[in-house]
Amino acid sequence: MTQGLYLYSDHNLRKTILAKFAADERTAFANLRVGVLNGIVHLAGVVTALEIRVAAAELAEEIPGVRGVVNRIEAPGAPSPARTVYLNLQNKKGNMDE
Amino acid sequence: MTYSLPPDPKHLSRLEALFAKIHHFDGLSRETLERIAAIARPRHFDAGQVIFIEGEPAEQLYLLERGWVKAMRMSRDGREQAMMFMEAGEIFGDIAVFSGTDYPGTVVALEEVDTWGIPAVEFMALVAQDTALATAIIRRLSERVLHYIGLVEDLSLRNVEARLANTLLQHAETRNGRLVVLRRYWTTFDEMAVRLGTVRDVLSRALKTLEADGLLKVEKQEIILLDPPGLKARGDL
Numbered sequence: 001m002t003q004g005l006y007l008y009s010d011h012n013l014r015k016t017i018l019a020k021f022a023a024d025e026r027t028a029f030a031n032l033r034v035g036v037l038n039g040i041v042h043l044a045g046v047v048t049a050l051e052i053r054v055a056a057a058e059l060a061e062e063i064p065g066v067r068g069v070v071n072r073i074e075a076p077g078a079p080s081p082a083r084t085v086y087l088n089l090q091n092k093k094g095n096m097d098e
Numbered sequence: 099m100t101y102s103l104p105p106d107p108k109h110l111s112r113l114e115a116l117f118a119k120i121h122h123f124d125g126l127s128r129e130t131l132e133r134i135a136a137i138a139r140p141r142h143f144d145a146g147q148v149i150f151i152e153g154e155p156a157e158q159l160y161l162l163e164r165g166w167v168k169a170m171r172m173s174r175d176g177r178e179q180a181m182m183f184m185e186a187g188e189i190f191g192d193i194a195v196f197s198g199t200d201y202p203g204t205v206v207a208l209e210e211v212d213t214w215g216i217p218a219v220e221f222m223a224l225v226a227q228d229t230a231l232a233t234a235i236i237r238r239l240s241e242r243v244l245h246y247i248g249l250v251e252d253l254s255l256r257n258v259e260a261r262l263a264n265t266l267l268q269h270a271e272t273r274n275g276r277l278v279v280l281r282r283y284w285t286t287f288d289e290m291a292v293r294l295g296t297v298r299d300v301l302s303r304a305l306k307t308l309e310a311d312g313l314l315k316v317e318k319q320e321i322i323l324l325d326p327p328g329l330k331a332r333g334d335l
Contacts, residue, residue, distance in 0.1 A: 042154070072204070
């Protein structure tokens with residue numbers, strides 16, 4: 001039980017996400033910023049294409065223990081990073097803010 | 099020494115002006131100022147840009163030179179709550195730096211913003227060397243603790259209407275023979291709600307109640323206090 005909780009700690013989730021970003025060619029050099037608090041992932045940074053922004057959120061969401069993703073990455077055509085975000089954490093899937 | 103290069107003279111004069119605005123930092127010596135200037139780096143953010151995100155390691159603290167920023171935090175159930183609105187002369191990111199934790203909230207620029215980012219490790223080394231700086235920080239943090247003690251007391255003893263009445267009376271000023279609270283004290287209803295430790299919907303209801311009771315009138319740029327004694331009585335509840 002303790003080990004399970006530790007595996008899903010915010011610190012470990014952040015490390016896993018950063019490793020996953022580094023291993024994926026779409027996000028490897030995007031210099032994305034990642035924060036995790038209470039199992040909710042917060043993403044920021046600036047990318048050149050909307051696809052990279054979407055890919056980053058999808059990669060993060062796939063990781064076991066991630067409860068939701070707040071995507072504040074700047075990209076052409078993306079919503080304002082400063083917008084107010086509400087996540088629907090009741091859903092098992094699709095806990096992204098858009 | 100915590101730095102090897104002398105500070106840029108332009109940086110020094112800008113920081114000098116900024117320090118004059120920061121409560122508790124205005125009395126620091128020239129030497130301390132120069133040490134901070136040597137490690138501080140100017141950072142500009144456009145409106146809407148993220149300065150830092152919650153759950154990210156606190157690697158820098160920030161001095162706000164120009165513009166407004168908003169700090170917000172997401173609750174465990176996914177609801178985002180504004181925590182604080184800050185203007186020029188404020189310091190942010192410092193609590194996480196001092197406690198060695200991750201940032202507890204996300205900070206975004208509400209308009210064009212100029213900040214000075216100070217690396218956490220270098221700043222802590224400076225604090226360890228400079229007693230005056232350490233004392234200024236202790237006083238600043240103590241003041242913040244006292245503010246939160248007051249807020250907790252207010253939250254536990256008074257309802258939103260009472261807190262609103264007190265806050266309005268505290269910020270009121272006389273204009274053209276009327277007692278008013280100008281919009282600059284609460285740029286948005288969100289900000290006012292944060293100051294009162296509530297949410298916008300509850301604040302809106304409290305304002306409507308006080309307005310319906312003839313105690314105040316809400317206008318676009320100001321709130322007119324029509325019955326200050328009545329508001330005082332409501333604030334004492």
